[in-house]
Amino acid sequence: MTISDTQTSIGGGARELDSSYADLFHVAPCGYLTTTPDGVITRVNGTLEAWTGRCAAELVGSRFVDLLATAGQLFYETRYATVLEQSGEAREVALSIRCADGRDLPVLVNAIRVPAEDGRQEEIRTAVFDATERQERERQLLLARRQAEASEARVRLLQDASIAFGLAMNEQELAEALISRARTGLLAVGAAVLLLNGNQETGVIADGVQVDPLLSTAIVGLVSQAIETGEIVTVERLEQADAIAPDLGSAMREQHLSALSIAPLRGATGTKGILLCFYDRDQDFDAETLAVEAAIARHAAQVLRRVRLQDELAHRALHDQLTGLGNRKLLEERLDAEISGAERDGRPLSVVFIDLDGFKPINDELGHRLGDDVLVEVAGRLRHAARASDLVARYGGDEFVVVCRNADATSAGVLAERFRLEVERPLRSLPARYAVAASIGVATWDPGLRSGPVETDRLLHLADEAMYVSKRTGRNRVTSVSA
Known part of the structure; x- marks a missing residue:
């Protein structure tokens, strides 16, 4: 082989090698570009052209930073260029490139600063990797993490609510616990509980909101809707409230509220109450949020x-x-407490013992059912005639006892006479030929007049004996004694 043949062979191999490297450069599985130290693009490979939708002629001579989305440009100027300048390289920097069709391509960038040598100018070589799939995986992982955290938060909320509700001993405590969980767990700025018994409202408990002005508006119709359907009713923004009724929107604006939800407290036997949650911002009540509220x-x-x-x-x-009326057990408990209070405060206490005259013939001749009607009507009259602080109890059969707090002999006598007159009036449940009256005994104990204490049984016994005196001396009268 001659020298010229050898040179030709070597030259051909070099050209093949150059072609191989060019092909590797342009069809590499990543984008590749070089820039001047101040970021002007000098070379790009075919992969980057394809990804960006821009040809080499369009890319070369432009600045790399101008290829980036707005957020990436800010990061490039404040962090990326500084790190590259100080350390000479940048690894796995997350950026977004704005493509020719307007979409943003998420990428990871590795860059290295190559110093000038052997007549070659200093340049920056950058490899660009498509991060679309990675970003999607990260997004899915983040979504799964958020869903798991939300699920855990919901479980904690329900567990916390279960514990708090379990400690409630009455309706007030339960309503307060429900309102507290609505504000902390559902992030409501205010909440209210409307308690129902059948179709009757039994009470409203609220916190963080003035509920009366709201309940006087069209929200009452929404409450009725929640009761009838058994489903949560929502108002997501003020415009919706205005569309329902202007007065509802006005009432919400006055308290700086923007949204609300109405959840029925629905059991197997119907709706027992309503939970109202109020928010100071527009709300998008998604299915999961509504499910948690419904569960609570x-x-x-x-x-x-x-x-x-x-x-x-x-x-x-x-x-x-x-x-x-109170029964004998309640009477004894209340009388024990009243005796202790009277002794402590030095105030008088009276017991009025009432026995119905003429009741036995009614029971015997007209039957127990009509006799029961008479007892119910008499009980209502005694309750109406008594003071708010008095306890009216059925002692047994046709006997009633009234415990009169802070009533001396004179006051108790006036009350007893009022009871007698109430019983004496004709009863609606009786035929005209039947009449009922009352023999009454009054026993008064005044710790301010005598030092010795009195027992419950003793005070009841004295009132009972006084009642029998009234019976023996003509019935339908009042007899008073002092303990």
């Missing part, structure tokens, strides 16, 4: 049923089932 409302309804059942059982244990 359902649990509160279950606890409310339990509390009311306990109250009913406690009431039954201390009250007469026929008349609704």
